[in-house]
Amino acid sequence: MAAAALLGGCGGPFSTLDPAGPAAxxxxxxxxxxxAGSVVLFALVMALFGFAFLRRHPSGNSDRPVGQAFVLWGGLVMPIAVLSALLGYALFVGERMVARPGDGTLRIDAHARQWQWEFAYPDTPGASATTDILHIPAGRPVDIHVTSADVIHSFWAPRLGGKIDAIPGHTNVIRLFADRPGTYYGKCSEFCGTGHAVMGFTVEAHDGAGYPARLAASNDPGQTRPDSPRPDSPRPDPQDRQ
Structure with missing residues (x-):
């Protein structure tokens, strides 16, 4: 029952274990x-601990070489081997996720401010900026150029990619990719003030062929995702910004 309860937390619109693109x-x-690596390492450590706890120690000095070998292989060689393998795999996967310019890559600018997201589309002529709704084409890599107007925020669309900080005066780039059209959700994952809880956004992935027309039909600078406060609705007092 405990395992079922824990697994229940692996779903939902912000689940990183329900990916909708290659980066995620x-x-x-x-x-x-x-x-899996941590389970294997934990099991080995517990097995060695049990062996050390239960084995009968021989008398005299004959035990010392056995103890040294036990510490060397169980406490040094085994953890280094397992952790090195995990580190190597993490670096390999992480390198493949780095955003690099390439053919077919679309650029979108994400500008964070307390407490909303503004998205601009420099590679799509005639497209106006949108607020709290990010339009992307499905089946095409999209590089999001992220920056901030005030404090440090963090851009995160869990089902489409990783997260990256939005830093004032600096631009970070993260790549998103949606396998199929659909609606996905993102949020600011860095506490940024009293309005942090409402600083979310929606990602709408459209069919690639119809993406320009769909984006042109959304030319409303004040466009806001349905579940977020509209610009004319009460927001936290700017004087309370952290």
């Missing part, structure tokens, strides 16, 4: 590999 899939796979 790599993150989920890395998580499972790290979990």
């Amino acid at each position: 899939q790599s993150i989920a796979t890395l998580w499972w590999v790290m979990l």
Whole structure:
């Protein structure tokens, strides 16, 4: 029952274990590999602990070489081997997720402020900026150029990719990829003030062929995701910003 309750927390719109694109899939796979590695390491350590606890110690000095070998192999060689393998795999997967310019990559600018997201589409002529709704084409890599107007925020769409900080005066780039059209959800994952709880956004992935037309039809600078406060609704007092 405890396991079922824990597994119940692995679903939902913000679940990193329910990927909808290759970047998010790599993150989920890395998580499972790290979990498996940690289970193996824990099992080995517990087995060695049980062996040390239950074995009968011989008398005299003959036990000393056995104890040294036990510490060397169980406490040094085994953890180094397991952790090195996990580190190597993490670096391999992480390198594949780095955003690099390439053919077919679309650029979108994400500008964070207390407490909303503004998205601009420099690679799509005639497209106006949107607020709290990010439009992307499905089946195409999208590089999000993230920055901030005030404090440090964090851009995160769990089912489409990793997270990256939005830092004032600096631009970070993260790549998203949606396998199929659909609606996904993101949020600011860095506490940024009293309005942090409402600083979320929606990602709408559209069919690639119809993406320009769909984006042109959304030319409303004040467009806001349905479940977020509208610009004219009460927001936290700016004087309370942290």
